[in-house]
Amino acid sequence: MNSPKVVVLDYGSGNLRSAVRAVERAGAEVELTSDFQTALDADGLLVPGVGAYAACMAGLRAIKGERIIGRRLAGGRPVLGICVGMQILFERGVEHGVETEGCDEWPGVVERLQAPVVPHMGWNTVEVPTGTTMFAGIEDERFYFVHSYGVREWTLVTNDRTRPPLVTWAEHGPEGEADRFVAAVENGPLWATQFHPEKSGDAGAALLRNWVATL
Template identity: 80%
Template sequence: MTAPDVVVLDYGSGNLRSAVRAVERAGASVTLTGDFDAALEADGLVVPGVGAYAACMAGLREVKGDRIIGRRLAGGRPVLGICVGMQVLFARGVEHGVETAGCAEWPGTVDRLQADVVPHMGWNTVEVPSGSPLFAGIEDERFYFVHSYGVRDWELVTNDRTAAPLVTWAEHGGDRFVAAVENGPLSATQFHPEKSGDAGAKLLKNWVESLQR
């Protein structure tokens, strides 16, 4: 079986080399590029991201990343967002009183965590919904987080017309936030699987193997 072709989207944000290496170790053939056609046509697309929401959105729009994501999802082609690469999939981000429009694949607002200690940095457990393909075999593991902002309310209403997304939660300092989402071809994690040891490696392997089905 040939390795699936994955593009890690290069739009000036994220620890790109470690993401590339981790996805390669998970069994994919990986290209790091911001090229529109390559990102559109790959078997899988990884959208990394670190830093400020507004800066990530600006970089993403510069390479038409928002359009790439939208067109891939319209065609049922898998996308995986990581850290701020997950956050930009929501409707908007609010940092220091400044609101920035996101990709709006999901409704919801990314805002500052309401905890005594921010950023949330280090290993944490997650609450995985039953039947999660992404977390298969690693439901009780810990993952590595580095973030000050998150999605603290889940607002998507499906009215039973479509399958409800699988939403994984985590908690820091008494504040609950979305740790991962699985929604058809669109998956995302707030934590860094590429920094999460064996558990993160298994999650990426689960995702890469799903590209071959």
């Protein structure tokens, strides 16, 4: 049986080699590229992201990455966003008073976390929904986060016309002062994590294997 082919989208965002290696270890054949057609044709597309929302969106638009994502999803083809690669899937981001349009696959605003200490950096547990494929077998594990911004309110309402996305939550901060934010989303072919599976040890490796198994 052939390994599924995954493209890690290269749009100038951060250290991509660790993502490539992690997905290879999960059982996929991986190519790091910004080529439009190659990214469109792959069995799976991984969209990484490190740094500022506006800079990531500018890099993504420079290679028509938002069109790649949109066309893949219109055809039911899997996409996985990681960290800022998850954030840019939402409608918009607000950083330092600057508002930037995102890919608008989901409604919602990426904004600064409201916790006593920011950034949220280190290992944390997540609140996993029932019926998850992403977290199958790793529902009680911890994952590695590095971020100052997140989606603090989930606003998509499907009114039962389509299967609602499975939303995973996490909290950052001491009890009584903790801020709650979206940690992961499973929405048909579109999966995303605020944490870094490639930095999350065995649990992150298992999550990536779960994703590769769907391709």
